[in-house]
Amino acid sequence: MAPGSSSRQQATLLASVLVLLKIAGLPGLLGGYYGSGGGNAGGWSQAHATYYGGSDASGTNDGACGYGNQISAYGTLTTALSAPLFNGGDTCGACFELKCASDGCLAGQPSIVVTATNLCPQGSNGGWCDSPKQHFDLAQPAFGQIAQIQYGHVPLLFRRVSCDRSGGMHFQINGHQFFNLVLVTNVGGAGDVQSVEVKGSSSGWRKMERNWGQNWQDGGNLCGQSLSFRVTTSDGRSITSYDVAPADWQFSQTFAGGQF
Incomplete structure (x- = not known):
């Protein structure tokens, strides 16, 4: 037998075993969906889901992101997140x-x-x-599209x-003369806004501060100026929307x- 042939045979055998294990779908051994720390294979991670809000999802409105009527903004395919995901x-x-991963899943x-x-919030469900x-606490219509409602979890x-x-992107301007509160919705791409800047037609760019959720505030007097906004999402991409609000804009418009 040639020198090193035994080692090469062992390596070939080990590689064959690993291929067979992968084909057999043993993710625990291969660090797949359920590997240590929750696992992540093919971009998928492990979690659980429940639902809230009733069959018409009306109980999901006025949530912690500040969207108000969430059904109007995003329909019924929405979710509340546990604190680690909500960030x-x-x-x-x-x-x-x-997608559902075990008992209670819809066919396919x-x-x-x-x-x-x-x-x-903590202590829920x-x-x-x-x-x-x-954890994902889904609007009930969303839960019903992936799992049987009676399972609940x-x-x-x-x-x-x-x-x-x-x-x-939609910019809803609220507040009063020296307190501008802008709700940013319908954001494509990454979806989660990380910074907002505002510019009046007679003033320079100013960075807005997050008030809560996706409501962003500025303390200047912007009345009587056309307004431009620069939005940056979590992936670092930015879009500048020039003069989206005319000089005669009014609060609540x-x-x-x-759009990304």
Whole structure:
């Protein structure tokens, strides 16, 4: 036998075994979906899901992201996130693809894409939303598209995906003369806004501060000026929407800008 042939044979045998294990679908051994730390294979991670809000999803409105009427903004495919996923509101507006992973799944294991619009607080659903758990508390119509409602709770696989939006980003201007509160919605791409800047037609660019959720504030007097906004999302991409609000804009009005 040639020198080293035994080692080469052992290496070949080991490689064959690993291929067979992968084909057999043993993710625990190969660090797949359920590897240490929750696992991540092919972009999917492990979590659980429950639902809230009733069959018409009306109970999901006025959540922690500040969207108000979430059904009007994002329909019924929305979710509240446990604190580790919510990240203090930074994840508001992000999109996730979800699919049921065990008992209670609908036939064919369909997947859905949902928008993060709310926080699932600590102690909710028997502790499923407690840190450090990754948990999705779905609007009931969303839950019903991947699992049987009577189960109420199912294991889940999830991954971040791009948000597919049309009609431009929406800027709703609230507040009063020296307190401008701008709600940013309908954001495509990464979806979660990380910074907002505002510019009046007679003033320079100013960085706005996050007030709560996706409400951004500025303390200047912007009345009587046309307004431009620069929005940056969590992936570092920015879009500048010039003069989206005309000089005669009024508080409570909403204007559409560019789109990722």
